[in-house]
Amino acid sequence: MTVDAHIPEGTPEMDPLQRAGAVALMEDGFDSVEAIEGPDGMEVDLLDSIVAVYPGGALLKVFVDAPALEFAEEAVRSVVGELLERSELLADWQIERCEVELHPKLAQESLAAADGPDAPPDDPADRKARHTERPTVEDDSEGYDAEAxxxxxxxxxxxxxxxxxxxxxxxxxxxxxxxxxxxxxxxxxxxxxxxxxxxxxxxxxxxxxxxxxxxxxxxxxxxxxxxxxxxxxxxxxxxxxxxxxxxxxxxxxxxxxxxxxxxxxxxxxxxxxxxxxxxxxxxxxxxxxxxxxxxxxxxxxxxxxxxxxxxxxxxxxxxxxxxxxxxxxxxxxxxxxxxxxxxxxxxxxxxxWFTPFNEGRYVHPSAADEPEGAAQ
Incomplete structure (x- = not known):
C-alpha cells in the first residue's frame, strides 16, 4: 500500500527537526501494530512499513498480507488514520492517497501461472518493458483513448x-x-x-x-x-x-x-x-x-x-x-x-558515494557516512 499524508493546508512546511519527530511518531505507531482488523472481522497482517517524510507531509509504504485488495486498502487507511489521530502533533494531517500495489514477487508468481495468448512473458525485464510500452491501436478499439x-x-x-x-x-x-x-x-x-x-x-x-x-x-x-x-x-x-x-x-x-x-x-x-x-x-x-x-x-x-x-x-x-x-x-x-x-x-x-564533495554540500543524516568506529 502507498499512503500519502499531507500537513494541514495553510500550515508552514516542516523544518528538519519537525520532520525527524514526525518519522519517530509514525514508526513508533506502526511498531505497536501487529495486525489490523478489516471488514467483517477479517484480519490483515501488517508485515512492514517504510516512512519517508518531506516538508509538506509523508509518503508511506505499508506492506500487508490481505485476502483481497479492497480489504488491504480499507485496513491500511483505517490504521494510518488512527495513528495520526492518536498523536496530538499529527492529528490534523490529511490522507490524500491510499492505494493498493501488488507485491512484486507475488505478482510475478501470479503472472507466471497465467494462460492464453495474452499471457505476459516470464522474464521480469521483458514484463517491465511491456508494462512501459505505449498503448496500441488495438487498445483504442477496446475503449482506450491514448490521445486523451x-x-x-x-x-x-x-x-x-x-x-x-x-x-x-x-x-x-x-x-x-x-x-x-x-x-x-x-x-x-x-x-x-x-x-x-x-x-x-x-x-x-x-x-x-x-x-x-x-x-x-x-x-x-x-x-x-x-x-x-x-x-x-x-x-x-x-x-x-x-x-x-x-x-x-x-x-x-x-x-x-x-x-x-x-x-x-x-x-x-x-x-x-x-x-x-x-x-x-x-x-x-x-x-x-x-x-x-x-x-x-x-x-x-x-x-x-x-x-x-x-x-x-x-x-x-x-x-x-x-x-x-x-x-x-x-x-x-x-x-x-x-x-x-x-x-x-x-x-x-x-x-x-555518500561523502559530500566539500563542507558546503548537504547529505541527509540517514544517508551520510557513519563516524569512524560507530557501531553497525
Missing part, C-alpha cells in the same frame, strides 16, 4: 511545473531578458517557455514514480536479504546503477540511496537546491532523468523541444559528467590516478 490519456498527463505535468521551485525557466534553456536583446544570429537554439514548463512538470511527475519504484526495490532486497547482483526478484532501478558494484547494492545501501533521492528532490521542490552534493546524488539525478524521458516517451510527449529542455537542465545542474566513468570499466580507478588528479576528478570509490 496523453493530453490528461500533459495537463497534469504542466500543473506540476511550479512545484520545481529551485529552477527558473533559464535552467531549461529559455532565453532570459538579456539574451532577448541579442541579435537573432547570436542564438543557435532556444527552448520555448511551454517546452520548459512541460519538462519541469515531467521531472516532478517522474519523481513520484521513481520514489515509489525505489521503495519496492528496497522491500525486495530486504525480504530476500541479498544484493542486486544476486536478487531473484524483479528490481526497477538498482540494476541500472554501475554494474561493477552490483554486489554492494544490498538493502542498507538501497535505503541510503532512497533517502538520497528524497532529500535531493525535496531541495528541487522547496527552492533550497544549490548544487549536487555527492556521487550518489549524481547517479540519482541520472535515474530521475531516465525515468522522466521514459514517462514522456510513454505518452508520446517527448518531442525535440522538451528533449532539448531536459538536456539543458542536465547541463546546468551537473558540474561535470565524471560519474559516467563509473559505467565504463576501462576508466576504473581514474579518480585515484595522476590523470584524475590533474583533471581534478573527485573520488568515485564506492565507499565515497
Amino acid at each position: 490519456e496523453a493530453e490528461a498527463v500533459r495537463d497534469q505535468m504542466l500543473a506540476l511545473a511550479d512545484e520545481l521551485r529551485s529552477f527558473p525557466p533559464v535552467m531549461f534553456g529559455v532565453l532570459d531578458d538579456e539574451d532577448d536583446e541579442k541579435e537573432d544570429g547570436d542564438i543557435e537554439f532556444a527552448v520555448s517557455p511551454e517546452d520548459a514548463k512541460l519538462a519541469a512538470g515531467a521531472l516532478v511527475y517522474a519523481t513520484e514514480i521513481l520514489v515509489d519504484e525505489l521503495f519496492q526495490d528496497v522491500q525486495t532486497l530486504t525480504e530476500e536479504d541479498t544484493t542486486a547482483a544476486e536478487c531473484d526478484g524483479p528490481l526497477w532501478h538498482f540494476e541500472d546503477l554501475p554494474e561493477r558494484y552490483a554486489l554492494q547494492y544490498d538493502a542498507r545501501f538501497a535505503r541510503r540511496f532512497l533517502v538520497t533521492v528524497i532529500a535531493m528532490t525535496t531541495r528541487f521542490t522547496d527552492g533550497s537546491f544549490q548544487r549536487l552534493s555527492c556521487v550518489a546524488e549524481e547517479l540519482a539525478l541520472k535515474l530521475l532523468l531516465n525515468e522522466t524521458n521514459v514517462t514522456l516517451e510513454t505518452f508520446g510527449l517527448l518531442d525535440d523541444g522538451v528533449s532539448a529542455a531536459l538536456d539543458s537542465f542536465a547541463d546546468n545542474v551537473y558540474e561535470d559528467m565524471d560519474h559516467e566513468w563509473l559505467y565504463d570499466d576501462s576508466m576504473d580507478g581514474i579518480d585515484e590516478s595522476a590523470v584524475g588528479a590533474a583533471l581534478g576528478v573527485a573520488s568515485m570509490a564506492f565507499k565515497a
Whole structure:
C-alpha cells in the first residue's frame, strides 16, 4: 500500500527537526501494530512499513498480507488514520492517497501461472518493458483513448511545473531578458517557455514514480536479504546503477540511496537546491532523468523541444559528467590516478558515494557516512 499524508493546508512546511519527530511518531505507531482488523472481522497482517517524510507531509509504504485488495486498502487507511489521530502533533494531517500495489514477487508468481495468448512473458525485464510500452491501436478499439490519456498527463505535468521551485525557466534553456536583446544570429537554439514548463512538470511527475519504484526495490532486497547482483526478484532501478558494484547494492545501501533521492528532490521542490552534493546524488539525478524521458516517451510527449529542455537542465545542474566513468570499466580507478588528479576528478570509490564533495554540500543524516568506529 502507498499512503500519502499531507500537513494541514495553510500550515508552514516542516523544518528538519519537525520532520525527524514526525518519522519517530509514525514508526513508533506502526511498531505497536501487529495486525489490523478489516471488514467483517477479517484480519490483515501488517508485515512492514517504510516512512519517508518531506516538508509538506509523508509518503508511506505499508506492506500487508490481505485476502483481497479492497480489504488491504480499507485496513491500511483505517490504521494510518488512527495513528495520526492518536498523536496530538499529527492529528490534523490529511490522507490524500491510499492505494493498493501488488507485491512484486507475488505478482510475478501470479503472472507466471497465467494462460492464453495474452499471457505476459516470464522474464521480469521483458514484463517491465511491456508494462512501459505505449498503448496500441488495438487498445483504442477496446475503449482506450491514448490521445486523451496523453493530453490528461500533459495537463497534469504542466500543473506540476511550479512545484520545481529551485529552477527558473533559464535552467531549461529559455532565453532570459538579456539574451532577448541579442541579435537573432547570436542564438543557435532556444527552448520555448511551454517546452520548459512541460519538462519541469515531467521531472516532478517522474519523481513520484521513481520514489515509489525505489521503495519496492528496497522491500525486495530486504525480504530476500541479498544484493542486486544476486536478487531473484524483479528490481526497477538498482540494476541500472554501475554494474561493477552490483554486489554492494544490498538493502542498507538501497535505503541510503532512497533517502538520497528524497532529500535531493525535496531541495528541487522547496527552492533550497544549490548544487549536487555527492556521487550518489549524481547517479540519482541520472535515474530521475531516465525515468522522466521514459514517462514522456510513454505518452508520446517527448518531442525535440522538451528533449532539448531536459538536456539543458542536465547541463546546468551537473558540474561535470565524471560519474559516467563509473559505467565504463576501462576508466576504473581514474579518480585515484595522476590523470584524475590533474583533471581534478573527485573520488568515485564506492565507499565515497555518500561523502559530500566539500563542507558546503548537504547529505541527509540517514544517508551520510557513519563516524569512524560507530557501531553497525
